Structures are given as structure tokens and as C-alpha cells.
Amino acid sequence: MSDVEWQRAFAARIRQPQVPLLEGITAERMAVYETLFFNNIEGFISGAFPVLRTLFDAPRWQRLVRSFMAEHPAASPYFLQISQEFLAWLQSGYVAEADDPRFILELAHYEWVELALDVSEAEVPSEGWSSLAWPLAYQWPVQRIGVTFQPRQPDAQPTCLLVWRDGQDQVRFMQLSAFSYQLAVRLQAGETSNSALYDLAKQHGLPADKHYFSNAKSLLDDWQRQGIWQPPIL
Template identity: 45%
Template sequence: MQDFQQQQLAFIRRIKDPSAPLPNGIRPERMVVYEELFFNNLQNFVSSAFPVLHSLLPETQWQALCRQFFQEQALHSPYFLDISKAFLQWLPQVAPQLPGFALELAEYEWLELALATDLAVASPAWSFDPSRVLVVSPLARLCCYQYPVQQISVQFQPMEPAAQPVFLLLYRDAQDRVRFLQLDAWSAALLQLISTEPGQLLCTHIDWLQPYVPQWERHQLLAQATALLADFAARGIVVSDTGSEPSAS
């Protein structure tokens, strides 16, 4: 049994690293079939999860990156989403080899994939009512980036971070399409409040947010927030938690 386990380990080492010693009793031409099969499958998974990042790097660099990931990262799941998540978590180790925006771009691309494959059901549109308590849909993600990752392409590759933080809201709509909205600082702060303090009425969130928007009177902030949340409710981003009473603040 120990010899068999040693043979298995040697086989795995060779699959992950073609420069490793060939396992005993296996012909090189047969081993190549396994090496290419496993690596090509992994590379296809990673490439399809990060298509923009893939398009921005020379093909030789991309293949070397995938090979290094395959060799260094212990993968415990064969599922597509888990492999791409492991790649995202591993990527900071090679950040100096990549454009400055690469890590943020990779996270943005992975979130798109995660939302597209999430098993949650999209929330239906509803008419916003400020007298009902609020929660954020499980199919919405609020992100803050230094780079405008939603614009990055072969034609646009920023060399420096943006002058202001880039707030993006990713969500999946009722037609199961992943979309994004760019928010300003106050609307991102409001959504973050609803996300971290669910089950509150709008008036409570306004009280908490007011000190951070001193340029507006309370009635102005309330009007802006009501219009914003009416749009979010129509998109299914913010949901009325009909089964909850307002939380004690």
C-alpha cells in the first residue's frame, strides 16, 4: 500500500510539474497525455473565469502564470467556481509581475462569475415604501476599487489609480443577467449601511448617514435617498423585509 501511495504522489507531482521525475513504469509519451489533459482543463477554467485579464497578457505569460498556479496551489475541489476562486486568492503572490490594476480586475471578473452562478433567486421588483424595513438582495455586491475596472480592456489600461475611489454595485437582475452600476460616495455609504444594518427603516439610515453628507439638509438627503432606493427596488437590489419589524437602534 505504501508503494502504491508513493506512486500516486509521484504521478501527481509529474502532472503538476513536467520537469519532475517520471513515475516508475509509465512511458513518457503516455504521461504527456495526462499532463496536457489536466493542465489544459485547468487553464481553460481559469481563462474563462478571467477573460479580460487573460486578453491583456501575452499568451506565453498567461500560460506560465497558469502553470505556476497549478504547481503551487493545493486544489481541493474540481468545481469550476472553486478553481477560479483559488486562482483569485493565489494571484497576490505574483502581483509584481502584473499590471497594477490586475488584482482588482480579477476580483471584479470573479464577482461577475459568482453572481452569474449563484443559486439564489433574483428578488422581484417592488414599489419602494419608506415605511418598510430594508435589506440588500443576496445577489448584489458593493465594491470599492482604486481603478475603473469596469472600463479596462485591451484599448484602455490605466497606468495610475483613479483620482477618487470607484464604487461599483454588481447585481443579477430578474432575467439572470449580471449588471453593474457606478455609485457616488454617499449612495455607496447608504447601501453599505443597509447591508451591514439590515431590518431598519429608511429614516434610521438617514439619521446615521446625515453627518457624512453635511452639504445637504435632512429633507434633501431623504429626497435623494428615496429616489435612489426606488430605483434599487425596481431593480431588485434592495428588498423589503416584510417578515421583520424594525430593529432596535
């Protein structure tokens, strides 16, 4: 066995204890590496998804983390990106057990967004929509889910949220109306506020009158104060 093959076999055993031991390595010695590796990965995942963690008992959580370790070919070695790799596995390789909540994927994404914005190196532009402000829409009321609230059915209407990092580098959250969410998505895509507002008025059957634009201005002013959106520099 070449050195590279040996290293791959060693890594495979660490990820999946069912793999046979390598010749010359005792189970006790291997257990040290397996425990260290599992505890490190599990610690990063638990820290990134604290609400998700509370919804599982210890045996189910361990099975979930071990399945991720064994099955997911992570594309990045950086610890800060483990949460992104875990989310990618949930979206593509995760197999639910009978008692798993149906909202796992959306809750995990919602929790990941906070970490992603917290560590993002993106710069806030001098005008337009901030790259550190993400409008999000979920089937489940993810911002309310916890140990004492675990819905069995999604809401009739989507939960629309805005998550952003402010000027003090604090990640903040607000709930949006369907209209505000659609406006945020259009501004994020680079559309001008006037164009977006006229089109949304037509789409929602609203008169594009003084009252309509006064309300819209109040919303945009609020977003401007919070560093979410800046009007064009003339």
C-alpha cells in the first residue's frame, strides 16, 4: 500500500468506524483519532446549528453527524466552511428517519445564513442593495421554531424574512410582508426602486398614487437607515 493509499484508508476509518482497522494500528489507538475527529466536527456543526441541535436526542444527532462525515465529500478543508458543507449534505445526501421534523432543511438554511453573513468579507456598496442583506422566503416559520414550537405543517403563506449585517457588524433579522419581500428581491437584483415600485403596483392591482409612493418611501428610508439599501448617488 502506497503512502497516499494508506492515508486514504486511515481517513476512511476515522470517518466511518465500521471500516476495518489498518494493519499495525490497535483499536484503542484508533479510537483516540476517531473521537477527536468526531468531537471537532460535531462541535462546529452544533455551534452553527444550535436550534437544530436541540430538536434531536443525542443518539439521533450522533447518527446524523456520522452520516455526514461518512457520506459527504467535502470540497473545503476550512473549519468555518463545515457548516456550508453540512447544509449541502442535508440538501443532497441526507436521508430522513421516521421521527425527523419535515422542516430540517429550511431551519438549517436559516441558521446557516446567520453564520455566513457574520463571516462574509463582502463590502457594503455606496449605493444600491447591500450584498450583506439577504431576502429569504420559507415554507415554514423558521424564525419561531424551537423545542417548544415544532409545526407539523407549513404555513398557508410563505414566511418572508430579511437577514442583514449592519454597520456595527451585527447580524439582524426582520420579517417582511410579501410585498416588501418582492421589492427587496428586485432591488437585490439591481432594479431601480421606481421601476420596481411601478411594476409591483401593477402586479398587485394597487394605484401608483401619492399614498402608495409615500408608504414605499417610508420603507426605503427605513432600509436606508439600517444600511440595507442606499439610493443612487446623483
